[in-house]
Amino acid sequence: MATIKDIARETGLGLATISKYLNGGTVREKNRLAIEAAVDKLGYTVNELARSLKTSRSRTIGVVIPELGNAFVTTIITEMEDILRKNGYSVIVCDCRTDAAQEREAVRFLLQKRVDGILNMPVSRDGTHLDSALEAGVPVVLIDRMIDRLAGKVHSILVDNAAGASAAVSRLIDAGHRHIGVILGPQGVFTTAQRHLGYSRAMTRNGLTPDAAFVVYGDYTVQGGYEGMRRLLELPGLTAVFVTNYEMTLGAIIAGNELSVKIPERLSLIGFDNLQLSQVIQPRLTIVTQPLKEIGEAAAGIFLEALEADAPEIRELVLNTGLLEGDSVGTISEP
Amino acid sequence: MATIKDIARETGLGLATISKYLNGGTVREKNRLAIEAAVDKLGYTVNELARSLKTSRSRTIGVVIPELGNAFVTTIITEMEDILRKNGYSVIVCDCRTDAAQEREAVRFLLQKRVDGILNMPVSRDGTHLDSALEAGVPVVLIDRMIDRLAGKVHSILVDNAAGASAAVSRLIDAGHRHIGVILGPQGVFTTAQRHLGYSRAMTRNGLTPDAAFVVYGDYTVQGGYEGMRRLLELPGLTAVFVTNYEMTLGAIIAGNELSVKIPERLSLIGFDNLQLSQVIQPRLTIVTQPLKEIGEAAAGIFLEALEADAPEIRELVLNTGLLEGDSVGTISEP
DNA sequence: CCATGAAAGCGAAACGTTTCGGATTTGAAT
DNA sequence: ATTCAAATCCGAAACGTTTCGCTTTCATGG
Numbered sequence: 232m233a234t235i236k237d238i239a240r241e242t243g244l245g246l247a248t249i250s251k252y253l254n255g256g257t258v259r260e261k262n263r264l265a266i267e268a269a270v271d272k273l274g275y276t277v278n279e280l281a282r283s284l285k286t287s288r289s290r291t292i293g294v295v296i297p298e299l300g301n302a303f304v305t306t307i308i309t310e311m312e313d314i315l316r317k318n319g320y321s322v323i324v325c326d327c328r329t330d331a332a333q334e335r336e337a338v339r340f341l342l343q344k345r346v347d348g349i350l351n352m353p354v355s356r357d358g359t360h361l362d363s364a365l366e367a368g369v370p371v372v373l374i375d376r377m378i379d380r381l382a383g384k385v386h387s388i389l390v391d392n393a394a395g396a397s398a399a400v401s402r403l404i405d406a407g408h409r410h411i412g413v414i415l416g417p418q419g420v421f422t423t424a425q426r427h428l429g430y431s432r433a434m435t436r437n438g439l440t441p442d443a444a445f446v447v448y449g450d451y452t453v454q455g456g457y458e459g460m461r462r463l464l465e466l467p468g469l470t471a472v473f474v475t476n477y478e479m480t481l482g483a484i485i486a487g488n489e490l491s492v493k494i495p496e497r498l499s500l501i502g503f504d505n506l507q508l509s510q511v512i513q514p515r516l517t518i519v520t521q522p523l524k525e526i527g528e529a530a531a532g533i534f535l536e537a538l539e540a541d542a543p544e545i546r547e548l549v550l551n552t553g554l555l556e557g558d559s560v561g562t563i564s565e566p
Numbered sequence: 567m568a569t570i571k572d573i574a575r576e577t578g579l580g581l582a583t584i585s586k587y588l589n590g591g592t593v594r595e596k597n598r599l600a601i602e603a604a605v606d607k608l609g610y611t612v613n614e615l616a617r618s619l620k621t622s623r624s625r626t627i628g629v630v631i632p633e634l635g636n637a638f639v640t641t642i643i644t645e646m647e648d649i650l651r652k653n654g655y656s657v658i659v660c661d662c663r664t665d666a667a668q669e670r671e672a673v674r675f676l677l678q679k680r681v682d683g684i685l686n687m688p689v690s691r692d693g694t695h696l697d698s699a700l701e702a703g704v705p706v707v708l709i710d711r712m713i714d715r716l717a718g719k720v721h722s723i724l725v726d727n728a729a730g731a732s733a734a735v736s737r738l739i740d741a742g743h744r745h746i747g748v749i750l751g752p753q754g755v756f757t758t759a760q761r762h763l764g765y766s767r768a769m770t771r772n773g774l775t776p777d778a779a780f781v782v783y784g785d786y787t788v789q790g791g792y793e794g795m796r797r798l799l800e801l802p803g804l805t806a807v808f809v810t811n812y813e814m815t816l817g818a819i820i821a822g823n824e825l826s827v828k829i830p831e832r833l834s835l836i837g838f839d840n841l842q843l844s845q846v847i848q849p850r851l852t853i854v855t856q857p858l859k860e861i862g863e864a865a866a867g868i869f870l871e872a873l874e875a876d877a878p879e880i881r882e883l884v885l886n887t888g889l890l891e892g893d894s895v896g897t898i899s900e901p
Numbered sequence: 902c903c904a905t906g907a908a909a910g911c912g913a914a915a916c917g918t919t920t921c922g923g924a925t926t927t928g929a930a931t
Numbered sequence: 932a933t934t935c936a937a938a939t940c941c942g943a944a945a946c947g948t949t950t951c952g953c954t955t956t957c958a959t960g961g
Binding site: 569570571582585588613615617618619 | 917918926927
């Protein structure tokens with residue numbers, strides 16, 4: 232494999248000159264041609280490893296996520312990766328299988344690989360797995376979930392979950408529903424709390440008192456959504472359900488199908504987060520959408536800014552959700 | 567950031583000794599303790615960049631795929647990544663957006679990053695984008711699609727698509743169907759040809775003559791499946807449809823829903839590839855499944871073998887599909 | 902034709918490892 | 932104590948870049 236030295240020998244120029252040209256410096260026209268010719272002839276490509284060692288910048292971003300098989304996260308990564316790659320950065324992905332120990336290990340692994348930045352949708356609640364990164368001066372971007380202890384030290388891109396949940400529940404209330412169930416994520420998780428807050432806020436704001444029985448906790452898995460739905464369907468008076476993530480939406484639908492619950496006649500349903508699914512389900516599902524593309528773009532932007540410029544300004548973005556109307560919400564006339 | 571030199575100074579030992587110990591060599595007990603202590607005290611971690619430069623092995627595998635938002639591919643990557651990371655390898659993912667030019671660029675990018683191996687689900691038909699990798703002696707593993715020109719030079723992990731398609735179509739024939747539509751991928755793509763072959767084989771083997779009108783080509787997108795289904799539904803006599811990938815299965819269902827086609831009463835349907843979907847759709851969908859986990863495992867295995875051992879033996883695996891029974895296939899009694 | 906300043910070119914050191922081959926230490930046997 | 936092989940240790944070079952501080956070359960105007 233050809234090195235810069237080979238180019239130097241081939242062209243009769245000095246190492247420094249070649250390097251300078253390769254990095255955008257100017258050289259005399261005839262030398263430029265000579266270098267180009269030699270590069271072509273020898274099939275030279277810069278050895279990023281050596282470059283990285285010398286510059287102590289690996290041009291690599293590490294990504295740590297609970298799981299790859301999750302449209303939320305893959306869409307964001309795709310978008311971010313696209314932009315980063317155009318800027319010469321590569322993305323190393325670590326799937327920690329929703330396990331805090333593996334998450335910690337992944338961060339350690341990435342730091343050892345000398346990544347320039349870390350994107351994390353955190354599993355751990357306390358965020359200690361990121362301390363070493365921060366100590367090392369590696370910028371961290373948190374998505375989806377905030378960790379209070381790290382406020383001001385890490386960048387974050389969140390979604391206004393409370394508003395999103397509130398909008399969904401308000402939509403149900405406007406349609407005449409009074410007894411609205413909600414299937415939340417695990418207790419203690421950031422997004423669970425936010426979405427719960429939105430639910431409660433919409434209820435009280437409309438003069439309804441949230442009944443704890445109508446609030447069930449799942450674990451953001453298909454299974455959890457399934458069980459949550461079974462539990463809710465036993466409650467008398469229930470006419471609508473709001474499910475707070477994609478996987479649980481799937482589970483809830485499975486449960487509904489099993490019990491032949493007609494949507495929206497018998498039950499109104501608002502799901503979360505997957506456009507494609509919302510179309511294929513009959514009836515078309517009304518869902519809360521998150522701005523995935525924007526999140527990915529924002530993440531890429533933050534990294535580029537933090538690494539290219541020397542602006543150590545901490546960004547804390549909160550983006551808005553949308554409500555995509557389908558046919559899964561039925562109207563109840565007031566008695 | 568602490569280096570090996572700091573450890574040497576701290577312990578009074580030589581560079582070579584520390585390096586040796588760090589790489590699993592034996593040192594005197596008291597030195598071992600001294601090194602451990604110094605490592606802890608200074609928070610030393612090996613600089614993989616420097617190590618890679620010296621050993622000219624980056625311990626990184628590059629992955630080039632048409633798109634990340636695709637359960638087929640993410641499941642495989644997850645599995646492979648899991649195994650590779652446990653062995654100290656990281657995975658760089660490049661999503662080429664189903665664009666051959668971007669795919670070529672991604673390979674170039676990865677080679678510049680000095681990856682030790684490349685996993686590719688190819689978009690390009692001729693595979694020239696991989697030539698530079700092969701020249702550089704970087705092992706390549708192809709998944710899902712074979713490129714004949716590269717046979718014997720690249721590893722491959724394929725699925726017996728012909729058999730899988732044949733099994734699905736046979737299942738329909740056994741249920742009494744005679745006029746069976748199939749929605750294939752784009753013409754000229756490897757898997758399209760394989761699945762078409764399976765379809766034809768099952769038909770002729772059962773004494774039926776395949777009618778070209780019942781064979782439509784899509785492009786492996788939701789839209790393509792939708793259009794294909796609309797076209798098929800205009801054909802008189804059609805009683806069953808086999809859709810040959812996940813995205814198109816979604817599209818086909820949307821089309822069916824729009825026209826209120828009852829499944830399986832009016833039309834029997836066999837889809838492809840997504841377990842979760844098959845459960846959530848009502849009625850439960852019968853699908854052809856691919857052994858995603860095994861593919862991921864096999865890929866990791868091939869890389870580890872090729873990189874750790876010096877066994878340059880080319881592997882060409884062909885795995886079997888399964889048929890997951892749902893309720894979307896109805897029986898037609900012979901007239 | 903010379904002086905001059907700017908532009909371009911250069912050698913050498915450094916980044917943090919690994920590794921080679923020789924030097925030193927160890928500890929058991931004499 | 933002495934010897935000796937085995938075990939351990941070590942200095943130095945090398946991996947392929949970038950970069951610093953000089954030196955050389957060039958074009959221009961006088």
